[in-house]
Amino acid sequence: MxxxxxxxxxxxxxxxxxxxxxxxxxxxxxxxxxxxxxxxxxxxxxxxxxxxxxxxxxxxxxxxxxxxxxxxxxxxxxxxxxxxxxxxxxKTFVQHEKQNVEYLRTKNKDINKLFQDGQTLYYPKLDETIKEICNYDQGNAIKILNLLDGIDKFIKExxxxxxxxxxxxxxxxxxxxxxxxxxxxxxxxxxxxxxxxxxxxxxxxxxxxxxxxxxxxxxxxxxxxxxxxxxxxxxxxxxxxxxxxxxxxxxxxxxxxxxxxxxxxxxxxxxxxxxxxxxxxxxxxxxxxxxxxxxxxxxxxxxxxxxxxxxxxxxxxxxxxxxxxxxxxxxxxxxxxxxxxxxxxxSVQENHSLVKLRIKNAQIDCGNVLKTWKPCQIIATIDNNVLIYLKETNEFKGKFLCDSSQIVQKTRVPLTAEIKCTKPGFIFDSTKTALLQLEAQDFDSLHGLLFKQPK
The missing domain is CATH 1.20.1270 (Substrate Binding Domain Of Dnak; Chain:A; Domain 2)
Incomplete structure (x- = not known):
């Protein structure tokens, strides 16, 4: 394959x-x-x-x-x-064993009184044996508790x-x-x-x-x-x-x-x-x-x-x-x-059928006071608009209507030009501009697209 x-x-x-x-x-x-x-x-x-x-x-x-x-x-x-x-x-195992310990400690109360009447011991040797059994149980209880202490520590740590x-x-x-x-x-x-x-x-x-x-x-x-x-x-x-x-x-x-x-x-x-x-x-x-x-x-x-x-x-x-x-x-x-x-x-899924002119290598001034040039792309579309996008971020920087925009060269080296769109208003006209750096052939193409004979 x-x-x-x-x-x-x-x-x-x-x-x-x-x-x-x-x-x-x-x-x-x-x-x-x-x-x-x-x-x-x-x-x-x-x-x-x-x-x-x-x-x-x-x-x-x-x-x-x-x-x-x-x-x-x-x-x-x-x-x-x-x-x-x-x-x-x-923990259930620990609890069960602790219950055994409690049993070992409490069961001796009854077994200690076999064949006794107050202070009278009828079978002294039997009493001695029972005491040893009780001591044995107590030893087991202590042994169990020591083992359980290790388990509690293990659970925690x-x-x-x-x-x-x-x-x-x-x-x-x-x-x-x-x-x-x-x-x-x-x-x-x-x-x-x-x-x-x-x-x-x-x-x-x-x-x-x-x-x-x-x-x-x-x-x-x-x-x-x-x-x-x-x-x-x-x-x-x-x-x-x-x-x-x-x-x-x-x-x-x-x-x-x-x-x-x-x-x-x-x-x-x-x-x-x-x-x-x-x-x-x-x-x-x-x-x-x-x-x-x-x-x-x-x-x-x-x-x-x-x-x-x-x-x-x-x-x-x-x-x-x-x-x-x-x-x-x-x-x-x-x-x-x-x-x-x-x-x-x-990222390249752009349909060329909507584009009349594409300028890939241009720069636009994005500064407020000092000039700050950033690479941009200029697109002229079949809807009769010129659109400007920053290359790095794809940020939209403006739309200029072809029918109401002009581009004027400012300097030759490097070639800078100002594109300007004027929109008539009721009292005052509004103007939008962008300062661009272009190749000479790109300026000519854009100029031909926007240029209008003076009336």
Missing amino acids: PSYNPEQLVEDRLRESIRQSAAQRPTNHQDDPTSVKFHRHQSYNQLQAWMEQVGIDMQQHRQIIKDVYRILDKRIAISNRSIQNLIHFI KLDFNIEMFETGISIHRDQYRKAFSNFASSSSKLTKYRRKHQGLYQRQMQGENKGKDLYHTERKLIDSFLEMAKLQKTMGQAVTRLFDEVKKQEVHRYQIVVTSLRMYLDKHVQLSQSKQQQISAQEELIYGLINQLEPEQVVQSFEVSNFLSQDVARIVQKMLGKQLLTLPQLQDFLCNYPDAYIKLG
Whole structure:
């Protein structure tokens, strides 16, 4: 099988989706390639196909993230319940032995009075034997108490401390995931809002309404919103992967403590019974053997893909990655980095059919007093607007109407020019300007687009 190329997989699916969408487009005046409506329809159709395919793949990726988190959340709950049950089991053993101690200390009151009448002892040797038995019981009681003191200390220093450390380690990463999910939900709502605005503008423009709005700018805002959402989904994947690693690490440590607890429990039983027998019993030996077989590797194996994910979920990931087998590193890379293909492709998902002129290498003055030049991109659209965006942040710096704007050269080296748009007002005209640095050929192109003969 060929190596995994996520961008190629995405492009192939997108190309097929666009082809099918184009085949379903009705034949009418929009099919005139020279009309503005045709370009609008073509751009809208392509972007809808893009968003549809994006929605399918990103939703599947997001669902896998949620599935992994749900499984981890369940594993955390099971682990916490198990350690509490173990503590209860050991404490019950301690309580039972303390009851034995209490019994050993109180039962002597009655046995001390066998065959006695006040101060008269009918069988002195029997009385001496009974006293030795009582001393023996008292010795056993002291021995049991000494053993129990060690268990109480173990519970406090090992088990209770593990609960605290487990929760501390897990909660940090779980909170990060929840925050990432919350941020994603907000971004998703914003994307829905931009999709509605884009659809509404397209429908109005196709009906002949324009009112100065620009379809290219609306599309760009929609794509930017998608890119923001995709990056936040990537953050979700990274957060759930870190949580996965932390749960796995904490579970390995907890498993080792559980094994130590079971060995300690058996050791105490053996110590309590050593006065009755010189060697451990066959059953005790069997249990020791089973405990020695408990290795942390069993925990590691439980987090492998084949044991962690259901077969249905694993098959979905395999299909999305184009792989027959799925390893844990591949799953984690999928969770963290799968949106990268869409982020990279989405960043260039601009339909050229809406663009009349594109100037990529320009700078705009963003300073208030002192000049501060920043790289920008200048777009002239079929809606008869000139749009300026900062390259680094994609921040929108202004819209200039071609019908009411002019560009004037200020200096030759470097070539600087001022683009100015004047909007008539009821009393005073309003003016918007931007100072640009351009290549000579770009200035000529923009000048030709905006230049108007003096009246």
